[in-house]
Amino acid sequence: MSLFNSATTWAQLKPFNNVNVGHQKSRFTSSIFSHPLKNNLPIPLILPKPYPHPSPVSSIPISSLHTIRASKTSFDFESYMLEKASEVNKALERFISLEEPSKVRESIRYSLLAGGKRIRPMLCLAACELVGGDDSKAMPAACAVEMIHTMSLMHDDLPCIDNSDMRRGKPTNHKEFGEPVALLAGDALLALAFEHVAGATRRVPAERVVRTIRELGRSCGCQGIPTGQIADLDYEGMSGEIGLQHMEYVHMRKTGALLEASVVSGAILGGADDEEIEKLRKFSRCIGLLFQVIDDILDITKSSEELGKTAGTDLVLDKSTYPKLIGIENSRESAQKLNGEAKEELAGFDPEKTLQLIALTDYITYRGN
């Protein structure tokens, strides 16, 4: 029996809260949380309770997607994003120089410097600043999360996985450099991420650098991206509750794990205490699901040109997506709720310092690609 179809409303999902249909349950239907990640990641998955009312922090009026005005301060998000992306790009460019030219290095530069949105590095830097650190402490980790993200895309695009032709508005890496180079340059890029954090982080106690590396490793190890990528290939014949469970299993790993590592690494490097780290971990898990809900919506509502990658692939592949399983309007509503939950986790921090993460949350929610 399929529990959901495109006509099911968000409210209609609630009566299924206590229906146990498998070894794990979707956050969209479960109030008692049970998930394979539970025993392996530091804290349980995101909020099992019903969606909360927006917290006071999240009620800061947003006049547009680009400009957020709080009571006593003006925050120009567009300028902020441009400035941070530019700083990250410069740092990446410096690190992946062409001092010793090689095909591997050229291939890495091609994909890494192709102008991604740099959302993960920004989350890392913003989390660092939120807890009192300055950008320079987290910049190597910010670069590292972008490296890990880029290598996962390079490998995901390969013929044996997604066989994609376009990425970030250009031919995919293997289309430009061939499969062997795209494969092995991805490997090198993953190693560089760790080398960079270990070798370039300054003015941070070594214990925190080690802890950061552990978080980064976990995001792309057995509990992270690759396991999500593989599970994503096994989507056939799944619908209803099973489909939702599987989809969230995939997303928590394929997208969520690295977003979590981005935020948590920034917090660790910025000097956060354990309580702050755990709050920001919960924040990041809301962001992780939010990111994917929006990605699913964009995949069916935008063109390839607008996205900079092949649009409509989920439909072509008949993959489980939020719009397919709960309908597009419910997907939009759930995105709004996740947006509120994320902001609620920031409630205990200095409101002025939370502006960047709030703005990034809204950017992820309302972005056009």
Place this chain on the structure above:
Amino acid sequence: MSLFNSATTWAQLKPFNNVNVGHQKSRFTSSIFSHPLKNNLPIPLILPKPYPHPSPVSSIPISSLHTIRASKTSFDFESYMLEKASEVNKALERFISLEEPSKVRESIRYSLLAGGKRIRPMLCLAACELVGGDDSKAMPAACAVEMIHTMSLMHDDLPCIDNSDMRRGKPTNHKEFGEPVALLAGDALLALAFEHVAGATRRVPAERVVRTIRELGRSCGCQGIPTGQIADLDYEGMSGEIGLQHMEYVHMRKTGALLEASVVSGAILGGADDEEIEKLRKFSRCIGLLFQVIDDILDITKSSEELGKTAGTDLVLDKSTYPKLIGIENSRESAQKLNGEAKEELAGFDPEKTLQLIALTDYITYRGN
């Protein structure tokens, strides 16, 4: 003009010492060292001077491949190898458990627990002990170098690179699990290596853990394995001095970089000072070339069954090898010389504590697969 053919003797190579035929020169012909790695790795490449006479350490009589007797101590290498391999296997098994079953984890276990020789972990542990550390300090790093080694084999075996069917006496990973899983499990395994060192190393100052991670990252980043793997695919039409230069460029990265990281990581974690680390780095670079010379010899003198992998591939692919470029007898002679050079670097350490590294050097030199 080809400078070498199979009839060229080692002695005949010496007159070419000062012939500059390119931007870099082979260690087999150059007395002034110039190499792209020079500015990027901590110290220059291995000994530029003429091959030294065997050091006092290397003159310890070797009664067999398995038993080495020094003046005051008896060292049973066979028992040592069995014991260390068993300890490493147990540690790997514990770390890559099946607590959260997934295809990625199964695929990793298939290749990682397939009974490799564990030479890299042994070098790591032996270097740690040489400088006064105990095994437990270096065990996570010892596991990590085996993980990195295994993932490089998994990717090297893929159809778009070497398209190999056999590895460690079994079907290659992609033959068993399919290309997507072999590819992404390799990625996960690389990340696990760093996660493991960061998360499991105990009783070592965090600064040394960070330094170790940097060494490990460098071994498989832009200056390490992937660049060697890609360069290894560009071997066509190379012979003579150019062929030797290219071959050594490949080997220093594809094989040498991780052997170096194995030894140096063990030394760092064991508490070595900078002078000891640099001596052991030089030792490891001799070992790196030695390892490859022997691999080349074995490829043409042993069967697939004896090697546990497809034999004769170098000949089939018409790749540059030491036997092809300088002849098999010269290759054997150069292996002996590298063996002596490696041991010379150990001369300044407590002779009793060097027995393990000396035995490993001899094992690498005289191994049958």
